[in-house]
Amino acid sequence: xxxxxxxxxxxxxxxxxxxxxxxxxxxxxxxxxxxxxxxxxxxxxxxxxxxxxxxxxxxxxxxxxxxxxxxxxxxxxxxxxxxxxxxxxxxxxxxxxxxxxxxxxxxxxxxxxxxxxxxxxxxxxxxxxxxxxxxxxxxxxxxxxxxxxxxxxxxxxxxxxxxxxxxxxxxxxxxxxxxxxxxxxxxxxxxxxxxxxxxxxxxxxxxxxxxxxxxxxxxxxxxxxxxxxxxxxxxxxxxxxxxxxxxxxxxxxxxxxxxxxxxxxxxxxxxxxxxxxxxxxxxxxxxxxxxxxxxxxxxxxxxxxxxxxxxxxxxxxxxxxxxxxxxxxxxxxxxxxxxxxxxxxxxxxxxxxxxxxxxxxxxxxxxxxxxxxxxxxxxxxxxxxxxxxxxxxxxxxxxxxxxxxxxxxxxxxxxxxxxxxxxxxxxxxxxxxxxxxxxxxxxxxxxxxxxxxxxxxxxxxxxxxxxxxxxxxxxxxxxxxxxxxxxxxxxxxxxxxxxxxxxxxxxxxxxxxxxxxxxxxxxxxxxxxxxxxxxxxxxxxxxxxxxxxxxxxxxxxxxxxxxxxxxxxxxxxxxxxxxxxxxxxxxxxxxxxxxxxxxxxxxxxxxxxxxxxxxxxxxxxxxxxxxxxxxxxxxxxxxxxxxxxxxxxxxxxxxxxxxxxxxxxxxxxxxxxxxxxxxxxxxxxxxxxxxxxxxxxxxxxxxxxxxxxxxx
Amino acid sequence: xxxxxxxxxxxxxxxxxxxxxxxxxxxxxxxxxxxxxxxxxxxxxxxxxxxxxxxxxxxxxxxxxxxxxxxxxxxxxxxxxxxxxxxxxxxxxxxxxxxxxxxxxxxxxxxxxxxxxxxxxxxxxxxxxxxxxxxxxxxxxxxxxxxxxxxxxxxxxxxxxxxxxxxxxxxxxxxxxxxxxx
Numbered sequence: 001x002x003x004x005x006x007x008x009x010x011x012x013x014x015x016x017x018x019x020x021x022x023x024x025x026x027x028x029x030x031x032x033x034x035x036x037x038x039x040x041x042x043x044x045x046x047x048x049x050x051x052x053x054x055x056x057x058x059x060x061x062x063x064x065x066x067x068x069x070x071x072x073x074x075x076x077x078x079x080x081x082x083x084x085x086x087x088x089x090x091x092x093x094x095x096x097x098x099x100x101x102x103x104x105x106x107x108x109x110x111x112x113x114x115x116x117x118x119x120x121x122x123x124x125x126x127x128x129x130x131x132x133x134x135x136x137x138x139x140x141x142x143x144x145x146x147x148x149x150x151x152x153x154x155x156x157x158x159x160x161x162x163x164x165x166x167x168x169x170x171x172x173x174x175x176x177x178x179x180x181x182x183x184x185x186x187x188x189x190x191x192x193x194x195x196x197x198x199x200x201x202x203x204x205x206x207x208x209x210x211x212x213x214x215x216x217x218x219x220x221x222x223x224x225x226x227x228x229x230x231x232x233x234x235x236x237x238x239x240x241x242x243x244x245x246x247x248x249x250x251x252x253x254x255x256x257x258x259x260x261x262x263x264x265x266x267x268x269x270x271x272x273x274x275x276x277x278x279x280x281x282x283x284x285x286x287x288x289x290x291x292x293x294x295x296x297x298x299x300x301x302x303x304x305x306x307x308x309x310x311x312x313x314x315x316x317x318x319x320x321x322x323x324x325x326x327x328x329x330x331x332x333x334x335x336x337x338x339x340x341x342x343x344x345x346x347x348x349x350x351x352x353x354x355x356x357x358x359x360x361x362x363x364x365x366x367x368x369x370x371x372x373x374x375x376x377x378x379x380x381x382x383x384x385x386x387x388x389x390x391x392x393x394x395x396x397x398x399x400x401x402x403x404x405x406x407x408x409x410x411x412x413x414x415x416x417x418x419x420x421x422x423x424x425x426x427x428x429x430x431x432x433x434x435x436x437x438x439x440x441x442x443x444x445x446x447x448x449x450x451x452x453x454x455x456x457x458x459x460x461x462x463x464x465x466x467x468x469x470x471x472x473x474x475x476x477x478x479x480x481x482x483x484x485x486x487x488x489x490x491x492x493x494x495x496x497x498x499x500x501x502x503x504x505x506x507x508x509x510x511x512x513x514x515x516x517x518x519x520x521x522x523x524x525x526x527x528x529x530x531x532x533x534x535x536x537x538x539x540x541x542x543x544x545x546x547x548x549x550x551x552x553x554x555x556x557x558x559x560x561x562x563x564x565x566x567x568x569x570x571x572x573x574x575x576x577x578x579x580x581x582x583x584x585x586x587x588x589x590x591x592x593x594x595x596x597x598x599x600x601x602x603x604x605x606x607x608x609x610x611x612x613x614x615x616x617x618x619x620x621x622x623x624x625x626x627x628x629x630x631x632x633x634x635x636x637x638x639x640x641x642x643x644x645x646x647x648x649x650x651x652x653x654x655x656x657x658x659x660x661x662x663x664x665x666x667x668x669x670x671x672x673x674x675x676x677x678x679x680x681x682x683x684x685x686x687x688x689x690x691x692x693x694x695x696x697x698x699x700x701x702x703x704x705x706x707x708x709x710x711x712x
Numbered sequence: 713x714x715x716x717x718x719x720x721x722x723x724x725x726x727x728x729x730x731x732x733x734x735x736x737x738x739x740x741x742x743x744x745x746x747x748x749x750x751x752x753x754x755x756x757x758x759x760x761x762x763x764x765x766x767x768x769x770x771x772x773x774x775x776x777x778x779x780x781x782x783x784x785x786x787x788x789x790x791x792x793x794x795x796x797x798x799x800x801x802x803x804x805x806x807x808x809x810x811x812x813x814x815x816x817x818x819x820x821x822x823x824x825x826x827x828x829x830x831x832x833x834x835x836x837x838x839x840x841x842x843x844x845x846x847x848x849x850x851x852x853x854x855x856x857x858x859x860x861x862x863x864x865x866x867x868x869x870x871x872x873x874x875x876x877x878x879x880x881x882x883x884x885x886x887x888x889x890x891x892x893x894x
Contacts (some may be wrong), residue, residue: 458793462765465792469815470724476818477731524731531724575792578721578767623768 029093029160029353030078031063037075044072049103049110049148064346064353067157071295073099076149076159082106085163086139090147093132093160095225096243101150102135106142131176131225134169154294155243160353176355180224183362187217190369194376201380208257209376213369215249220362222246244289247301251282258311261375262318262326271314278307308337325382328375332368339364441665445682456549456606462575463542467535474528474535481525484516545571549602559593562601562643562710563632569605570630573613580613581623586631591643592712600686605630607679608647608706615651615704626650635709642709650703659698713738714829715755719748719774720763720790725814732818737825745769745777752778757785758832759825761812764791764798772798775806784835786828788812853888856881 035057037043042053057077067074078090092100104112116133137147151157164172191213198206221227222242233239255275259265264272281304288297311333319326339360346357491509495502513519548568570583577583609630616626628649635644654662661667665681687694691711698704714737718729726741733739740751745768751757760778762771769777775787789802792814802808809831810824860881863874 458795462792465814466722466725469792470722470728472815473728473732473818474724477728480735481731524727527727528731531727534724575765578765579770582767 029063029162031060031065031159031161033059033078034065034159034161035059035077036065036067037077039072039074043075046075047150048113049077049105049146062349064158064160064349066347066349067151067159069153069156069295069298071152071154073150073152074157076151076161078147078149078161080137080145080147080163082140082142082145085137085145088137088163088165089134089169090137091132091134091162091164091169092149092151093162094158095131095228096155096223097133097151097153097157098240099150099152100133103148103150104135104138105146105148106138106140107144111138111140131173131180131229132169134164137163154240155298156347158347158353176224179359180220180226180362183220183366184217186366187213187220187369190373191217194373197376197380203380203383205257205261205376205379208253208260209372212250212253212257212372215246215253216365216369219243219246219250220365223361240294241289244285244294244297244301247298247305248282248286248289251301251304252279254308254311255279255282258314258329261329261379262315262323264314264318267318267321267323268314271310271317274310275314278304305340308333308340312337323382325375325379328371328378332371332375335371336364336368339367448679448682456572459572459574459576460542460546463571464539467538467542470531471535471539474531478525478528478532481521481528484518484521485525488512488516488518542571544568548598557595557597560596560598560601561591561593562596562645563587563591565598565601566605566630566632566645569602569609573606573609576610577613577628579623581616581626581628583609583613584627584629586629588631588633591632591634594643594710594712596690596710597686601690604683604686604708605645605647607683608708611679612647612649612651612704612706615649615653618652619650621650634712641712643712645708645710646705647708648703648705653700653702653704654696654698655700659696662696714759714825715757716740716759716761716825717742717748717751717755717757717785718761718790719743719745719766719771721766722763725763733822733825736822745774748774749778752782752785757782759788759828760785761788761790761825764789764802770798772801772806775802775808779807784832784839786832786835788824788828790814790816849888853885856885856888860885 036059037052038056038058040054040056043051043055046052052075055075065076080090090102092102099115101113101115103110112135114135135147137145149159149161151159191210194206194213195210197203198210221232227233227239227242233242238245255278259272259275262268262271264275281300285297285300285304288300312330315326315330315333319330342351342357342360342364345351346353346360351357488509491505491512495505495509499505545568548564549572566585566587570585573583609628612628616628619626626649629647631646633644633646635642658669662680663684667681684694687708693709695707695709696704716733716737717740718726719742720726720729721743723743726743730739730741738755740755740757742748742751745766748760748762752760760775760782762774764771766774771789771791775789778785786809787806788810789806789808790812791798799811802811809828812821812824860878863869863877863881866874869877
């Protein structure tokens with residue numbers, strides 16, 4: 001803030017020097033000598049002094065009469081000294097009078113009638129210099145020389161009138177031009193500077209500010225009449241409205257610039273809304289202006305302009321909230337408002353009307369523009385600082401983020417590790433379960449095997465025990481029979497042909513023969529021997545069958561004949577099936593040997609044949625009506641030779657659903673505990689190992705046919 | 713001599729059985745259950761031995777078949793191998809006396825047959841005695857009934873004493889009913 005004040009010192013000093021040290025500004029206006037016409041209905045339409053009737057003239061008693069802002073023509077008159085004033089000029093030091101007509105009347109005769117204003121740009125004034133209209137006082141001999149002034153303006157109208165020499169007009173004009181040039185220079189440099197900043201910084205505040213500068217500068221240009229000097233606008237319609245236009249533009253851009261610069265929306269929403277409302281009177285003023293209500297529009301513009309006072313509390317509020325640039329803003333606007341107040345006070349004659357007070361406004365506005373530039377500069381610095389802070393904050397945030405991320409990564413890694421170990425554990429338990437399952441399956445297969453072995457043992461025990469029984473029993477009986485035979489033989493051997501008792505002895509042998517029933521004994525011996533022979537043969541057969549069958553666990557492939565395998569299986573099964581069914585066997589004689597695992601194939605045959613036999617027991621058929629057939633044959637189709645084993649029964653048969661499931665492990669139609677349901681699934685596995693195909697055809701109530709095809 | 717019937721589907725078993733025991737018992741052998749039935753009908757068989765596993769009928773089934781008509785012959789099951797179910801059935805359904813496994817021990821089998829025959833004799837003798845007693849009881853009852861009639865027509869006794877005697881006789885008849893029920 002101190003630096004702001006220091007910067008202002010210089011400007012204020014310059015302003016003071018210009019305002020008070022220059023003698024040229026201590027002007028004398030002839031307000032006390034001017035008479036103003038009191039308007040009446042009779043003379044309101046008068047166009048020349050001659051048309052004025054019942055005219056009453058009043059002295060305003062101020063150095064510069066203020067005629068207010070009314071849509072009427074006003075009349076003023078000034079008595080001139082024809083001698084002293086000849087060759088001098090009547091200067092009306094007010095640039096914004098839209099229509100100004102000056103009549104020189106010599107003893108009641110109008111000798112000159114000059115019109116200047118928006119409608120007469122070509123004939124501005126004689127000297128055609130400076131920004132104020134001036135009129136030559138003619139050198140004429142008359143007793144009373146009066147200057148009549150007829151004027152109209154679409155805005156405030158003042159009549160600062162002087163009688164000065166052309167030299168004075170010129171010199172004063174030069175001073176004004178120079179001063180205005182300085183002002184314009186300041187404005188232009190600020191304009192270009194901020195325009196440049198706008199293009200480099202791309203901050204819309206600068207654009208607003210540039211437009212604001214244009215509006216303010218333009219206003220001063222128009223107020224001081226330089227628009228007309230430079231012939232900026234040749235269209236009267238616009239020319240008439242230039243002051244208003246710049247007034248509206250200035251107001252609107254002030255609102256726009258202030259709202260954005262102070263960030264009112266964020267910092268002071270109440271003021272923001274208030275400023276938003278201010279667009280409305282400016283809009284109305286624009287409408288009025290377009291429609292030609294110049295004075296009403298002008299009043300409205302001035303009234304709205306008063307609202308810039310609001311900027312003071314608004315900027316204080318923002319400044320207090322810590323925005324240094326709002327301080328500059330506050331100072332700038334304060335200066336301007338002071339200038340405006342001085343300008344207005346001068347118009348109402350409260351303070352002297354002189355060049356200094358006239359220039360208060362451009363002065364103030366110049367200072368304001370400079371200070372606002374400083375405000376923007378400080379804004380840049382602040383933005384820079386802010387952005388650096390933001391960058392630092394961002395850096396901090398990103399560092400923090402990085403840290404968090406690193407921590408999270410560590411956590412994540414930990415999680416992954418935990419998960420991995422969990423998964424490993426799960427995997428381990430799964431593989432354990434799998435192993436358990438496998439071992440269970442193996443156990444089941446083993447128990448299935450054991451069950452069939454148990455079944456076999458029972459059968460084989462019976463099969464073996466029968467021949468063993470009668471062989472061993474026969475041996476004992478034979479021994480006993482031979483004792484009888486030996487007894488007879490010894491009797492016969494002891495017969496002495498020379499003995500006298502031979503006849504008697506023979507008789508006793510004969511009786512012994514009868515007693516011992518030797519003829520029966522002999523036939524019995526034959527029978528028993530037959531039994532022994534038969535028993536030995538049967539035992540051998542069973543043992544051979546067992547030998548073939550017992551290759552069950554051997555996984556080696558060897559050449560074997562399927563007929564032989566079937567026969568051995570049937571021997572093993574004989575006792576088990578004896579009371580169930582008679583198995584018809586029809587084996588093809590010229591069956592080639594095939595490479596196979598005989599033990600496993602025996603398991604297959606036993607399983608299917610046993611199933612077939614059981615299927616017949618589940619019917620109402622008597623034993624003699626039941627039938628299981630086993631046959632083999634060689635079939636050649638498409639030059640491919642296969643061995644077919646057909647096992648058929650006339651049992652209960654299977655439904656389509658059952659047929660579809662028989663090879664599924666653990667599927668069984670038997671009661672719980674009667675079967676594991678593994679038999680046929682094992683069979684399928686074995687057959688697949690042998691590249692054998694299985695065809696099943698079954699009808700409920702009629703029976704089932706299994707056809708196994710083995711490649712040769 | 714003890715009459716023994718042996719049923720087995722195996723011819724050689726029959727031969728060796730007959731050879732072993734023909735000197736001790738009167739042996740009847742057959743492979744056919746129907747023939748076995750006719751033998752039972754024609755001869756006073758004391759001991760029936762049957763194989764368990766036969767094609768047409770099991771030993772237990774055969775015993776069940778003959779029990780209603782021939783309850784007295786003592787039954788024995790002779791088999792090469794039997795599972796526990798068959799043994800349970802043999803005891804519960806076939807009411808067998810003994811279970812013998814093949815190959816048989818001749819001496820043991822002989823002893824068992826003799827024991828069975830003794831059992832048969834005891835069974836039939838006690839039955840005969842029971843029949844004898846019941847006949848005697850029946851005749852006693854009849855005699856008592858006659859006595860009761862005679863008593864009713866006897867005028868020499870008073871009405872009261874006649875009544876008392878008659879009551880006493882009725883009681884005796886009633887008492888004799890019990891063994892008759894056996």
